Amino acid sequence: MRLLRPSLALCAALLLGAQDPAPLRLPLPSTAGPSLLAALKGRATARALAGPAPTLPEVGQLLWAAQGENRLGKRVVPSAHAKYPLELYLVTSGSPDLAPGLYHYLPAGHQLARMADGTPQTLLGAVKGMQAWIKDSPAVFMVAGDSSRIGEGASALNLTYYEGGAAAQGLLLQASALGLGAGTAAGVDLEAVARTLRLPKGTQVMTLLPVGHVKP
Numbered sequence: 001m002r003l004l005r006p007s008l009a010l011c012a013a014l015l016l017g018a019q020d021p022a023p024l025r026l027p028l029p030s031t032a033g034p035s036l037l038a039a040l041k042g043r044a045t046a047r048a049l050a051g052p053a054p055t056l057p058e059v060g061q062l063l064w065a066a067q068g069e070n071r072l073g074k075r076v077v078p079s080a081h082a083k084y085p086l087e088l089y090l091v092t093s094g095s096p097d098l099a100p101g102l103y104h105y106l107p108a109g110h111q112l113a114r115m116a117d118g119t120p121q122t123l124l125g126a127v128k129g130m131q132a133w134i135k136d137s138p139a140v141f142m143v144a145g146d147s148s149r150i151g152e153g154a155s156a157l158n159l160t161y162y163e164g165g166a167a168a169q170g171l172l173l174q175a176s177a178l179g180l181g182a183g184t185a186a187g188v189d190l191e192a193v194a195r196t197l198r199l200p201k202g203t204q205v206m207t208l209l210p211v212g213h214v215k216p
């Protein structure tokens with residue numbers, strides 16, 4: 001079994017708790033690794049996911065692949081009118097270098113802001129009817145968005161969901177490239193997820209992406 005050696009950053013975060021005001025700077029994303037074709041070949045839903053939860057570099061890589069900046073002010077995923085309606089969140093527990101809690105990704109500066117204490121079990125498990133494999137996963141990424149940044153009505157919502165799908169696939173391919181197991185799930189009460197996690201008003205959660213190590 002891999003030993004969890006808490007880093008200084010983790011110890012500090014645990015001491016400070018959810019009040020930690022300074023966002024964490026994520027390690028710069030790597031552009032090395034298996035080919036896109038190999039990642040495509042390896043992508044498959046994995047539902048039996050064990051810890052340890054993704055490390056800080058892995059978390060940074062996964063978030064970057066879904067919504068990071070790949071050039072000044074622009075992102076890896078295309079955006080209608082470059083309005084960028086997406087917001088990515090993470091609930092994790094058992095990472096060697098990330099305190100358990102709810103996090104929000106800040107693409108500009110590639111940073112992670114800690115929003116609340118909790119774990120997938122306590123935060124997502126509080127949602128009625130939550131699928132067991134989701135709350136049992138060591139890390140659950142969430143693709144969310146605010147379609148009002150694009151406009152009103154069904155058209156803005158469709159465009160936001162289109163972007164959400166592209167972001168989710170980026171994260172799933174990155175998980176495959178990192179040798180991590182992952183899946184996507186939208187068959188849960190996503191409005192209840194947004195309410196339970198107290199996400200900002202107007203936020204639509206589009207999918208949950210559990211990530212971990214595939215159980216043998």
Ligand SMILES: Cc1cc2nc3c(=O)[nH]c(=O)nc-3n(C[C@H](O)[C@H](O)[C@H](O)COP(=O)(O)O)c2cc1C
Pocket residue numbers: 043044045046047131183184185186187188
């Ligand atoms: C929009 C969408 C919603 C999904 N929701 C769930 C879900 O709620 N629970 C689940 O276990 N799998 C969910 N899945 C995963 C599918 O069941 C899975 O992709 C499908 O069985 C094909 O298997 P594969 O991903 O391994 O290719 C969802 C997939 C998509 C695209």
